[in-house]
Amino acid sequence: MIELSHIDRHFQVGDQLVKALDDVTLHIGAGEYVSIMGPSGSGKSTLLNLIGLLDRPTAGRYRLEGTDVTALSDVEQARVRNSQIGFVFQMFHLVPRLTAAENVELPLLLAGMAAEERRPRVDAALEALGMADRAHHKPEQLSGGQRQRVAIARATITEPRVLLADEPTGNLDHKSGGDVIAILEGLVDAGITLIMVTHDPAMGGRARRQLKMMDGRLASDETGGPDDTA
Amino acid sequence: MTLHSADVARFSWRALIGYPARTLLMLVAMAIGVGSVVVLTALGEGARGYVTGEFASLGTNLVVVLPGRSETAGVNPGAMFGETPRDLTLDDALALTRSGRVRRVAPLNVGSVSVSYGPRSRDVVMLGSTAEMLPVRHWTMAQGSFLRVSDIDRALPVAVLGQTVRDELFGAERALGEWLRIGDRRFRVIGILESQGRSIGVDTDETIIIPVAAAQQLLNTRSLFRILVEARSREDIEPVRDFVEATIAERHQGEKDVTVVTQDAVLSTFDDILGALTLAVGGIAAISLAVAGILIMNVMLVAVSERTAEIGLLKAIGATPRQILLLILAEASLLSLLGALLGLAVGQASAFGLRLALPILPAYPPNWVIAVVVAIAMVTGVVFSLLPARNAARLDPVLALSRR
Numbered sequence: 001m002i003e004l005s006h007i008d009r010h011f012q013v014g015d016q017l018v019k020a021l022d023d024v025t026l027h028i029g030a031g032e033y034v035s036i037m038g039p040s041g042s043g044k045s046t047l048l049n050l051i052g053l054l055d056r057p058t059a060g061r062y063r064l065e066g067t068d069v070t071a072l073s074d075v076e077q078a079r080v081r082n083s084q085i086g087f088v089f090q091m092f093h094l095v096p097r098l099t100a101a102e103n104v105e106l107p108l109l110l111a112g113m114a115a116e117e118r119r120p121r122v123d124a125a126l127e128a129l130g131m132a133d134r135a136h137h138k139p140e141q142l143s144g145g146q147r148q149r150v151a152i153a154r155a156t157i158t159e160p161r162v163l164l165a166d167e168p169t170g171n172l173d174h175k176s177g178g179d180v181i182a183i184l185e186g187l188v189d190a191g192i193t194l195i196m197v198t199h200d201p202a203m204g205g206r207a208r209r210q211l212k213m214m215d216g217r218l219a220s221d222e223t224g225g226p227d228d229t230a
Numbered sequence: 231m232t233l234h235s236a237d238v239a240r241f242s243w244r245a246l247i248g249y250p251a252r253t254l255l256m257l258v259a260m261a262i263g264v265g266s267v268v269v270l271t272a273l274g275e276g277a278r279g280y281v282t283g284e285f286a287s288l289g290t291n292l293v294v295v296l297p298g299r300s301e302t303a304g305v306n307p308g309a310m311f312g313e314t315p316r317d318l319t320l321d322d323a324l325a326l327t328r329s330g331r332v333r334r335v336a337p338l339n340v341g342s343v344s345v346s347y348g349p350r351s352r353d354v355v356m357l358g359s360t361a362e363m364l365p366v367r368h369w370t371m372a373q374g375s376f377l378r379v380s381d382i383d384r385a386l387p388v389a390v391l392g393q394t395v396r397d398e399l400f401g402a403e404r405a406l407g408e409w410l411r412i413g414d415r416r417f418r419v420i421g422i423l424e425s426q427g428r429s430i431g432v433d434t435d436e437t438i439i440i441p442v443a444a445a446q447q448l449l450n451t452r453s454l455f456r457i458l459v460e461a462r463s464r465e466d467i468e469p470v471r472d473f474v475e476a477t478i479a480e481r482h483q484g485e486k487d488v489t490v491v492t493q494d495a496v497l498s499t500f501d502d503i504l505g506a507l508t509l510a511v512g513g514i515a516a517i518s519l520a521v522a523g524i525l526i527m528n529v530m531l532v533a534v535s536e537r538t539a540e541i542g543l544l545k546a547i548g549a550t551p552r553q554i555l556l557l558i559l560a561e562a563s564l565l566s567l568l569g570a571l572l573g574l575a576v577g578q579a580s581a582f583g584l585r586l587a588l589p590i591l592p593a594y595p596p597n598w599v600i601a602v603v604v605a606i607a608m609v610t611g612v613v614f615s616l617l618p619a620r621n622a623a624r625l626d627p628v629l630a631l632s633r634r
Contacts (some may be wrong), residue, residue: 047627052546054545054546054627054631074550075550075551076547078545078549078550078551079548080548081547083548087546089543091539091631093540093542093631095540095543096242097245097248097249102244106544107548109233109237110346110544112232112233114234114235154547158548
């Protein structure tokens, strides 16, 4: 479903050319659980942003569900992000002045869905994540784990095929981090494709497929996590 | 993907109340701009109302009839046959009362005469008129009464004096009821005019007023100097003018041998000048709106850079550049609208205060100014937010999200 072929992503920093991604070829099938690991600067976040259509490759081709998305316009890419891709960030990125429910509602609002149609879906999403009683709280009134659950509800409200998580537990304590991982893995069991960037080997090791990045290249691609052996 | 306008409005509203200090700052800037335009135009309008009101007190809705045709230049064909323009007569004046649109008609004769009382004598301007003259010119009496209503051609031997004439002839003595001499006739003083100040050409303090028929006898003429016609309303001025021209022409065997001047023409010139002044003052005040616009731009630029992460997030969850632009502009418009409404309230309150402090000044801002100033405020707010909004729409989501 995700096909990257010979992807380059180069940045010009001063008079130096930085190869954030260098000839990356990668296929990820529907429903896969993939972790991307590697030291900082290895290009793992760049790869995730590129898959999420937040960034465009310098060279190469990216096909998402058979469509060449590198050729799409900004508006078309925005539409794909809205309907087919969900993002979960380390910093949560909730809009601070909006309530949990309003944050979750945002993708549907941007898609132009009517308010009365949005409400039951938002309620259901918050309910599913055990956040129904926090629906009208502002982010500042929520704990880190709760905020990330709201962010996950927002990422999945449009029922995307792909969920991209960038260090989703990076700002959480061990317990709530574990809760969030459990939620994400539950989504994988429900059929979503999860791609997670992390520098925590314990976290990355849980994925069935583990990619390791080094200097903009795929250093290793191993299938068979603990789930498989279990 | 089209946003619902209710969602846009709600989102903008949440953004405004989410940053109260910033919102308040911009509201105040906008309100000062709008408020000062409202107050200053109210002041200008007040001045205009005051001046035209004063001017109108010389007589309201006046149409003045003069004998002779002022446009006639060069060789008058009438002169070939030894004809001169016909005189304006008392009968002409009477004829002019026969229209529903005419409220009052006051004939006027003017002459310089020698007035004496006892040993004292003085040359003064004598006005011959009727009882109608008092209300037509909005004069007021200091003592006694004005000429009484009587037949227009009755030469009653009564006189009304101006203040100066009274002082010079009678000094500290009582003037009312005394007999004085004008030329070779005796007149009884029945009233003293209050000092009116100088009003276009005639200083009433220096005049003596007697019935028009008596004046004609003294001056030995049948002709009138002027006929003052007061129309019922401002709208009636033009019809009355036409009526006067037609009536006089009919009475003068079809000759248009009078000149008809409307006070309206003079008044409208004053109106124009003071209107232009109001506009100029309002325009100067509008500069403060432009300053408010610059402030809006600055604050919106800061708002966009403060909310970089939020904008990055909106892009990540599928907002198109157009939607971002729309949201920022909607926020600016809402802010401008609220600022303009606040400014209107402040301006109207100040104008009200002005009217309380200076009751003679009818300081009401014109309605069109209110409409225009709100429109300018909105346009300013949106135009000056275009740059920040465009910056927001162009933000690179990856960079925007990595900021913390």
